[in-house]
Amino acid sequence: MxxxxxxxxxxxxxxxxxxxxxxxxxxxxxxxxxxxxxxxxxxxxxxxxxxxxxxxxxxxxxxxxxxxxxxxxxxxxxxxxxxxxxxxxxLINTHAHAGLSSHRGCCDDGDLFEWAGALAPHTSHLSVEDNRQSCHLAVMEMVRNGITTACDCTRFGAGVFADVATEIGMRSLSGALANSPEFRPTGRPNWPLALDETRAAMQRHADNALARFYLGAHSPYSCTPELVSEVKSAAERLSLPFVIHLAENRRESDITTERYGLSPTAWLGSLGVLDDTCILAHCVWMSDADLDLVAASGAGVSHNPASNAKLASGVAPVPTMRTRGIPVGLGTDSTLSNNALDLFQEMKFSVLLQRAISLDGFTMNAAAAFEMATTGGARVLGWDHAIGxxxxxxxxxxxxxxxxxxxxxxxxxxxxxxxxxxxxxxxxxxxxxxxxxxxxxxxxxxxxMSVTEAVHAHFQQDNEKGPAT
Ligand SMILES: [Zn+2]
Missing domain, CATH: 2.30.40.10 (Urease, subunit C, domain 1)
Known part of the structure; x- marks a missing residue:
């Protein structure tokens, strides 16, 4: 990296x-x-x-x-x-959305796009303070589950996760994923605000060895090529990693093929942004050519087996990725798509899913799962010289x-x-x-206990109002 x-x-x-x-x-x-x-x-x-x-x-x-x-x-x-x-x-969690944690269980069904549509009224109006409150619950849950480092994604409040993780003592890689309003009508535009927030958080944590930062874009289907290129250029200027959701759902491939005549991975490659600073979340719908591109770039993959299964996205070709030398770590994703922030579950799921679809009882094993949750995750986050x-x-x-x-x-x-x-x-x-x-x-x-009570009190008003429209 x-x-x-x-x-x-x-x-x-x-x-x-x-x-x-x-x-x-x-x-x-x-x-x-x-x-x-x-x-x-x-x-x-x-x-x-x-x-x-x-x-x-x-x-x-x-x-x-x-x-x-x-x-x-x-x-x-x-x-x-x-x-x-x-x-x-x-344990190292390579993909989370801690700021949504208070809305666990408010939408449990549908595939990625159906679920995201049903979710929007509950989460698209959330404030930075809502984010902060939810981060407390998420970080506490992660630590209770043996997670010592997490890479977190938000839309607003790029440094909030770092603030909360540091307060509790956990290591973090924090940032926000930019999105383009023309492709994501339910999302308020958050760029270049995310850049300003990230810079401010980097200053705030300049002497903090526990907190690092990235710049990111949400996904190929929700970002214009201009936005993805701009975010990646800013990441290079600041020597930061670049995070993006990639090839999570089959429909995403249909969208990029229709728009650009390319798979999501090939499209990202065509923009010149695939390199060893990239952290690619999901990578479920990957052709051999896509995997070649990622392997040649040195990018790392965050594998989120429970979330991918719950949102009917599929099973990522992890054994093939590992054979090709692609760094793979495990991620929980959010409490809305999972719903537990528990890498013990992800380790077990990562083996069971591969065996269930391959009918090969020797596909993956405990050592491979443990590797993804520790040294593999550290490689994906670019922190492998110190942790894992x-x-x-x-x-x-x-x-x-x-x-x-x-x-x-x-x-x-x-x-x-x-x-x-x-x-x-x-x-x-x-x-x-x-x-x-x-x-x-x-x-x-x-x-x-007092932190949890404060979070519950904060969201009580929202509960009384019901979901925003
Ligand atoms: Zn995600």
Whole structure:
């Protein structure tokens, strides 16, 4: 990927594991923490340490391995005993629409276009404050589900997700998707406003290692070629990734073929915007030629299996993408199209759907699903130098799971359980950049109950008014 940003360490508020340090907040700087008594699955292709330990140097992993092999050195400042729980890398959600989260379940039927039409009266009038309120619910749900990084899309309020994710302690890639009113009559125009919002958010978060930004366009069917080119040029000027929904539904292919004589992917390629900074959401309706184009460009794909199935879009050709070396990550999409922000479900779905349509029980496997939820997602978001796996030099983004096995834990059993058996109920703790942000049902930076009550109170008035027309 063509952009990079260092993850500077520095001061942070760190509450720590309560049974290790007590409930008081403390300011930590370059603290050395030893995490021990844990079974560590370091990544989809990395080693498994049944009795593992992990040494943190502030937000970074300084050493990881079998506890017996821990090198001699000064006594750590703190120790965290995980009580033989399982540690995995933090899960990475490559596509979400957090700002719509309060409208979960208001429209559950129809294919993409029917659903979007039915949805518009509920969501097209939403304000930036509505977005902010919903983001709180979404980020809390993601963290409870072991998600440590998410790429979020909105129409208005490009930096709102970053603000909320940072408040709660989660890592984010945030931005807005521009659309053209002539192709999207229910959508208010949001360009160049999205550019201004993104610039302002970048300034606001200039010293924040947890927040990054992108510029994006909604889709080939809802944007003019001029708008897509303009957004991509702006992204290049600012060295930002470019996000777009692509080839999600069959009708989208019909629309671009009718308008331009090209598939959605070929059309994007003809505009010269396909490159290794692109994050392409969905990519369900892809010909061999389309896949060749994406593979040659270096672009990454966000695969959203549950959303694609619910909206009757189809099943993305993920095994072929992976064979061709296309980076593929998993995404939840929105709580309106899914309706859970749960990558455990997406991992399982990503295997089951491929087997159901191919009738091949060896298509995909747990390792492939886990790869998409961790290192694959990190590659798609251009963050693979820092997150996605647990290795010395990487940032300490990890999830602690209550996950036991009656026959004892091996690498294969842990991998199988993570993909096919585990769910949010197994999530005991979540750490981002060396800081515990969620522990045993409680957030360490916010009071979840009062935040949730405030969101409900905010939307109460909307409920009383009913959907806008
Ligand atoms: Zn989307």
């Amino acid at each position: 063509g952009w990079s940003r260092s993850d500077p360490p520095g001061f942070r508020i760190d509450r720590g594991l309560s049974h290790c340090v007590g409930p008081a907040y403390r300011v930590a700087c370059l603290m050395r923490v030893l995490i021990e008594n844990a079974a560590i699955l370091t990544g989809p292709s990395g080693p498994f340490h049944p009795d593992g330990a992990l040494l943190l140097d502030d937000s970074q992993i300084a050493w990881i391995g079998d506890a017996a092999d821990r090198p001699e050195g000064p006594e750590p400042d703190r120790r965290m005993d995980l009580g033989r729980r399982v540690v995995i890398p933090g 796996q647990l290795e010395a030099g990487y940032t300490a983004d990890l999830v602690v799971l209550d996950l036991d096995h009656p026959l004892g834990r091996t690498r294969e059993r842990v991998l199988s359980d993570v993909v096919y058996h585990a769910g949010p109920a197994a999530v005991h703790a979540v750490m981002v950049a060396g800081e515990i942000i969620y522990l045993d049902g409680e957030f360490t930076r916010i009071d979840a």
